[in-house]
Structures are given as structure tokens and as C-alpha cells.
Amino acid sequence: MRHNRLLTACLAAGLALTAAGCSAASPGAASGSVTLTYLTFETPDLTASFWKNSIDNAEAKVPGLTIKDIVSPNTDRDAYAKQLQASGQFPDLLQSITPSTFAQAGLLKPYPQDWVNANFLDPMGNANKGKVYIPPTNSQIIPMVFYNKQLFARAGISGTPKTWAEFTADCAKLKAAGITPIELGGGDSFAAAMPLTGVLSVDVLGKDPNWLRERYAGKVHFTDSNVEAAVAKYRTMVANGYFEPGALSVSYADSIKDFTSGKAAMYMMGSWFLGSIPKAGAADYGSFLTPADDGSVVVPYAVGGSMAISASTPSPDKATAFAESWSLNPANLKTLIEGDGAFPLIKGKTLQDYGVDVSQVYQDSYTYVLQNNTKVSAIGWVTNDDAMPSGLNDDFYAAAQALFNSNDVAGQMAKLDSEWTTATQ
Template identity: 30%
Template sequence: MSSTRGNRTRLAALAAVVPLTLLAACSQGSASAGSEDGEIRMMVNLTDNLNQAYWQKLVKPFEDKTGLKVKIEGPTGKSVAESFPQQLAAGTAPDVIQSIFPDDDTAPELLDLSGEAWAKDTPMYEDYAMGDAHYAAGVGTQTQSLVYYNKAAFEKAGIAEAPTTWEELSADLAELKKAGYTPMQTAGDYMTGLQLQQIFHPTLNQAHPKWQSDVKGKELAVGDAYLPAFQKYADWIKSGYIAKSDVGLNPSQADGNFLAGKVGLYTNGSWFAATLDKAGKLPFEVGVFSPPVEEGKSYPGPQGATMADPYMVNKGAADPDAAKQLVEYLVTDAEAVKTQLTSDGVFRQGSDVEQSAVGAQIQGILDDAPELVAVGEGQGNVRLPVTGFNPKFTEVAQSLYTGASPADAAKAIDQWVDENR
């Protein structure tokens, strides 16, 4: 009991730094947000395609079968990630929470799903364990380490097949440049660091499995782990395979350059498949491959991935059993899973859901991956001893565009980690 009170104090402290107008919105919502008999409140991130109508249609078969009613709620703040801690602190949190993962502050307020047989075979279930507890169950994965390529550009450049080693990749970039294409499309904002991590995941995780844990245990320095990636990236910038001006490019503009057929290679996650599908017929055929590995290493390498469409159950739910029934339906019912897999670039190992041509390639890469590995700061029990790693890593990667050496970049990320442990 005392640990729960202490946790609520921390959550209240977090909520205290949020503008009073947002807290007022929480309080106003709480007056009418209490669960009615047989009603399950579920907070989701609402988007243009995952709107209220989408969610209501998704849960209707569950309502019809069980007689329970699901109340779909959007976040009271900017996002579910912002709103959930606020509502926990205010005592107005929903029964089921979609789209975010547990952390040290929220985990004590969540139900452990370890005893639920239906949860054990859901995607990346073990990867998101905290200690021996499992607070999240998901529908699928977002595959992070993918390289999309222009097959027409490859043909014009005389490249017969996708590269599997770094040496082959560098040679292909040179040929694409000669053929008049932007060899590798990059972008500014969050994309700079994200892309470098994405393309390096398979190599890094063969050299240092669970590298985030090694950093936490002070057995490995982040700078040492990423120095080879910094060196390759700096070489590509120097050779003109990456345009220096790309560091100021909006990610959506980078997407547009690839869609227009100007680009040879574009590192991105599985969510880009939805962008391609929405774009319709392109002037070229798109291929997808898993990033290269060091010469002599096994290919394909480990695939960077995150759980997609995660769901968690509030320990203080009005009816915890009903809330768990809803989550079980969302992550195991064949039709519910199919709906979610085809809505937003989400994939699931072994799935036979019909996909677009690009989606089918991604499904193959996911199914062939020897393992799925934690990305960035990590997840569950495989985590760095710092928060805010991704923005800092992007800053460091961008410094390579403005003259920092790979050694400088490695030193900068190590210094930041040491100062923020």
C-alpha cells in the first residue's frame, strides 16, 4: 500500500508541471468519466484514420458477444503518453490504455498479465517484461530496420540485387550517384538519428547482443558501440552519397523525394508502407531489404522492432476482469487482429493477412528475422540507464554533417550518457 501511495505522489508531481488548463480538462472530464455498470473505458490515440468510428467498429463484435459496453476516449492532453500519468494522479484514469508502454512510475498502477495464458503468445510479450511482470500485450510489431529502394534506379545503375554487406552497400551507393540519383535519402528533425540507428541495428546487435544492458552494467560504452556507424555515415557524407542539405529537410519532404523517384535508397520503418500504399501507383517498383551486416556475419541480422498497438489494464479498473476480456479480444481475436494489422502499417510474425506488394516483402523480412531486438533506449528489462537518448543521438548524428569527426561523435554521446545516468 505504501509503495502505491508513493507512486501516486510521484505521478502527482509529474502532473503538477503540466499547465493548469490541462489539469482542469482532466478534472472536468472526470465528473462524467466514471464507469457505468458493464462499461469499460479505453483511452486511445485518435488519428485521421484511427478515428472514433474506427475504434467503435473494432470493439462492436466484443460488445455484441459479451454484453459489455466500451467507451472510447481520446487523450485529455496532447497524447495518451501525457494524459495517462495526469489521470492516474487525479484518480480518473481509464480501465484500458492503448498505444503506450509501462514505465517505472506507471507500472505499479497496472495489472500484471503474466498469469493470462492468452497473453503469452502475443508479439514481443517477453521483450516488454519488467522484472518478471508483464504489463503490456500487443497486436503486432513495427519493424524498424528496413531499407526501401527504387528498383528502376537499381536497374539503371547496374545493380542486380540488394546488398547484404556494408562493402556492397557502399559500392551500390557509388553506382547510384553515377546514375544520377540521390544515393541515400536522409532528413532532419528526429529522422537523422533514427535512420542511423535503424540501418545499424542488425550489425550492432550481432556485435553486442542486448547492448543497452551492457551499457547499463558499464561493460560497454555507447560511443564504442556506435563508432563504426559514425565512421560509415561520415564517409557517406564526404562521398556525397548523403546530401549535406538533407539535415535541414523535413521528413515528409524526404518521403516525397523517394515517392518522386529521385532516390535510390531510403531507410525507414514498417509504417512507411502505409505512406506508399496511400500514394497509389508510383513511377517505379519499390523493393525492401533488411540492412546489411559486416562481412562474414550472418545475414539477415537481428531486426530492430517495437511492439505495435500495445494495451495495458489499470489496476484500479472498475471491473478488471472485463477490462482483461477486452484486451484479450483486441490482441487474439482473428478479425480484430486483422483489422488492426491492415490499418496503420502494423505487422505480426507468421501472419497470413493479405498485404500490398511492399507489405508482403516486409512480412517476409519480419518472418525471416533471426530475432527481434530492442531499439534506442530499449524496452522492458533491456534498457539504457538514461532517458532522452534518441533526441541526443540525433543531435550527435547531425554534428557529422557540420564537421565533427566520428571520434568526436562517440565522445559526445558517451559524455552525455555519463552525465545523465
């Protein structure tokens, strides 16, 4: 989930090239055998070995099917899928892409709704226009606030803050004790935007969960006073020196190292950070949510999943059978749970059923997913109907970087409104 990007209008240019489909059945398709292509990606956790094993396991459940693995050369799988589509090579199956624009262009086949309803806790969590193009197998909270219990204790802080006032008071105590309150990693724009995502999700979407859809309708704007007031909280955090010096020069990778080595007391990051907590010292870490003024609990939530299916695949039945088998395989979820901090959403399963080795902070964090609470779309991260227009995620992240060195909250919000208008024309 962490590297998804929305598509641009370039997709439309390629669509004309392959209206009837880009994949071709293997020579043996007439006799019931078929070869399908599958776009994947590799990370330190999702290795080539992981993909081979997961493909072999699902492939074995579909007689006559052979899967050809295509590995994305970079983290922007949407962009690479676009390139493949424009050259007539759109894959039959595509892992962890952003489905919205592909679906709007008629390139994806939805999953059977009865299968989705039967197997997942949040069946419409990542739906687009009432259809599910990627099974909602897992979820993330973006961001959570992770904290170092030893550094809290050193500053005389017991427990976690329940309100925004308590949160900023704790930041002041940490700073007074010579401890950097919050690690940022602002050299990567998405990481710089984590505090902004938190305050907007809580203060704006927490009060109006339909805000993003209302923004599409022109009923609300980034320049509205409630939005600017939330953004001002982030700006105040910067002005008060609650982030590490030179935060815009710290990369995302280095921010993980800095926080886990005790250089800061808190870290606002997506729940995938749970996979990076050192096992040897996991008991030293805890988590909480971005606090609201009134202490209410608001969960900035994003539902992810496995693979999309091309609408033009030559064997939709086999493609669907493979995708369903892969999506429900506990071994695949085990890797995502342990390595990427994913919160599973398959019905009838407990953590024990996945055979995972997870920390207490993971288990505590997962309770937010299972509880009946206020869940809102994590702005800038979701891929459902609350997804921002193409390109706006990056503009939103860039605004967070700009506000690190500028007091011009109104100007940055006006710029976002202008960019929204341009992207939706």
C-alpha cells in the same frame, strides 16, 4: 509504434496524488455494470470510425461494460497519460503507451502470462522485468532499407547489397548516375536517426544482443571503439553525399513524398513505411536490411501491441476481458497491417486470415519476422527491458542530426554517455 516516447520523472510527482487509483466505477457498478475509460489516439489510418467500431466489437464481448473513449490531443500519448494521472484521471485502459516507467511506478496491471503464452508468437517480446503489460500483437523492423527498382536499374545495379561494402558501392553508382542515393527527412530527428539506428543495431547489437542491458550495468559505453566505428559509417555516408542536399530541412512527411515520387533511390525507415507505398506502383519497390560487413542478417526488431491496463481500475476483470478481446480481433490487426505496415504476431494466423490487401514488398519484408534469424532490439525504439532511459531516445535522435554537420563522433558519443548517466541517477 512510431510515436511512442519514454516517460520522464514527472510521473512520480503525480503518483502521490492517486495512489489508490484514478478511475471510478459507474453508478451501476454494484449491479454488475461499469464504465471504464480508454485512452486512444487518431491518425489518418486509425480514425474515429475505426476506434468506435473496434470498441463496440470488444465491448459486446463483455456484458455490463461501457467504454468511454478519451482521445489524446497529440502524438505523445505518454505525456498526456502523465497529465491525466497527475490530475487524478488516469485511464483504465491506455493504447500504445510506453509501459516501462508506468509499470515501475505501479500504475499498470500485467496480463495473465498463460493467456499471453497461448496467443502470441513472441510472448516476451515487449516484457518488462518478466511481466507483460501490453500484449505483443505486432512488430516492426526499424529500420528497413526500401529501394526503387527502376532507379537501381538506371544506375546499373542488379539485386540488393549483401555487405556494407556492396551497399556503399551501390550508393556511389547511384550518385555517379545523378540519382540521390538515400532519402533522409532529417528535419524530424527520429527520421534523421534511422541510418544510425541501422548501423548500431547491426554492428553493435548484432554482435552483442545484450549491449543495452550491459550499458545499464556500466560494462559498455557509447564511447567504446566498436560503437564509434559504427557511428562513423553514418558520418561517412553524410560526408560522401549519399543523402539529398539540405536533408536536415526535409520533414518526415516530405521525405515520404520525395521517395515515393522517385527523387531518391533508397529510404531507411521503420517498416511502417510499407503502409505508405502507393498501391499502383508497389511492384517498383523492394526492401532489404542494413547490411553487415560480413553479410550476416541482423533484424533491428521492436515488438508492439495494444493496450495497457491500469492497476487501479475499479473492474480489473472487465478491463482485462475487454483488452484481451480487442487485442485478438483480426479486424483491428487488418487496419494496422494495411495502414501502418505492422507485422502480426498472433499464433495460428496467416496473412490470409486477416483479409488484408498487401503488396509483395510487405510479404517479403514480413518473412524476416517469421524466419529463425538474429533479431536484436532496435536501439531507440523498443519498449522492453532494452528501452533506453527516459529522455535518451530524443538525445540519440538529436545526436544523428548533430552528426550531419559535424565530424565529432567521439564528442557526440561522450555526450550520450553523460546524458545516460544523468538519466539513470
